Each structure stands twice: as C-alpha cells, then as structure tokens.
Amino acid sequence: MNLYTPSHNKKIKVFFYQTSLKFCGYLKNTNKQHIFLEFLREDLKSHLLNIVLNEFLFLILDLRKVRVKNSNFIKADFILKVLITNSETQLINSFPRKIRRINYELNDALWIIKLLEIEENYCFKILTHYLIFEDNKTLDENKFSDKFTRILIEHLVLKISETLTRLFLTQDLLDPCFLKSHPKSNLLFDKFVTHFRNNLYWSSYFTLVLIQPKYIYTNMHLIWIILNKKICYKNIYLLKDTEDLELTNLQSCTLLYLETVDFLKLKLKDFLMLTKKD
Secondary structure, X not given: OOOOOHHHHHHHHHXXXXXXXXXXXXXXXOOOOOOHHHHEOHHHHHHHHHHXXXXXXXXXXXXXXXXXXXXXXXXXXXXXXXXXXXXXXHHHHHOOOOEOOOOOOOHHHHHXXXXXXXXXXXXXXXXXXXXXXXXXXXXXXXOOOHHHHHXXXXXXXXXXXXHHHHHHHHOOOEOHHHEOOOOOHHHHOHHHHHHOHHHOHXXXXXXXXXXXXXXXXXXXXXXXXXXXXXXXEEEEEEEOOOOOOOOOHHHHHHHHHHHHHHHHHHHHHHHHHHHHHO
C-alpha cells in the first residue's frame, strides 16, 4: 500500500476517533498514575484530553502531508513540546479569561517537560514511526495490532494531558472553578515526589543537583527494595553514565537515602500519633 494514500489517512483517523470515544465519559483512574488530572473537573478533563488527541492527530497528518521520508526527522522531544504548546493554546482559546499561559522558562516547567520526554521517548517514537512510515520493525509485526496502536495513542494522550495539567497547577494558572479540589503545595512537590518517585524525579533530581550533567541518559534497573516490611520487585528508573549494568555509587547512595528517609518519616509519623493520643 502506498504510504501516503488517502486510505491510510482514514485508517489513522479511525484510530484517533475510536480513542476519543473513551474520553467522552468518566475515566476511572484505576492505576493512580494520573495524579494531577484528578484535580480537574470532569468536563474540563474530557475537553483537555480531546484537545490533546486532536492536536496529536493533526500533527501526524501534517507530517505525512509534507512527505517526511527520513525517520531521523522525527524528534520526540521537539514534537512533544509542540503538542504541549499547541494544546495549551487551544485550551486557553476555549477559556480566555480563566486560564493563563504557562511560563516555560521556569526550571520546574523545563524539568516537567524533560521528564515526559525521558519517560515516553520510546513509546512515542514507535507509535509515530508506525503511523507516519508504517514502520513497526521495532516490534514483532504480529503484536503491533490495531488494538495496540489505540492503546499507545491513549497512553500518550493521557501522559501529555497529565504533564500539561501539572504545568498549570504548579504555576497556579487555572481558575478555581475548574478544580474539584486544589492541590496543596506539598503535594505538587515534596509529598508527590516522595510517594511517586518511580517517575524518574528523584534520581534525576540528585543527578542534577550533585553533578549537573549537560545531557541526560537513562535506563531502567529492576531492583530489590524493602517496602512495608515485604520484599518486592519495583521498577526504579536510574540515570546511567555508561552501559554497565551495575549501579553507580551515586545511584546506590541515592536509593539508600530515599529508603532511609521514607523509613524515618513513617516512624516519626507513628511517634507523633502516639504522643497526640497521650
């Protein structure tokens, strides 16, 4: 099939339309991964998701229209930033006096977007390459089904919407009428990172503070950790300077520090509860 035929464009539109049906109603956040979207009213959340979905579709179709022939042209970091800024503009145009523009020059904003790029780079790349070039060589061709394509689209739209919402909330840019409840500042920062550090924040934070690298490279290690007195597997994303499978001293110390702090916080909380009862 010719890559740039109208029939393939129709197939892409069907993928996005089928995904949009899931965003029309109430979404259950069963895995608790989308923390910040939960602060939005359901109607705004649905509106935001569909804006991101539409911008994603338009971008894919535009890239096909210009007949991009070199897959190296597709830069995940650039396209994700374009998706965020375009979606922000559309949302502000819908509510011009109730939503203010994001300041992307702030350190927190820069890092929140970098976090999205690091986490979703591979997922974004295989999806866009498949939609634009019909290139599924990175996966078993039998596994890259229509259902899997829709799952990837849904996942990325949720992650981009979550990132955009986090940017709005951390800079306090949303009118209170759009919020079911307003997150406390400690949830946006310290408390959030403590409980959900599997999103790359802590490891990257320590690296930025201690060695301040010019470029960030990542990999994922599966590590044994102690959690609530039980030994369990947990995926911890840690930054690597080399391809060695061993953790660096900095990474090991960081992990030990995090576990120690969590342990002491729990003990301190229990102690304070006991003193209050007395």
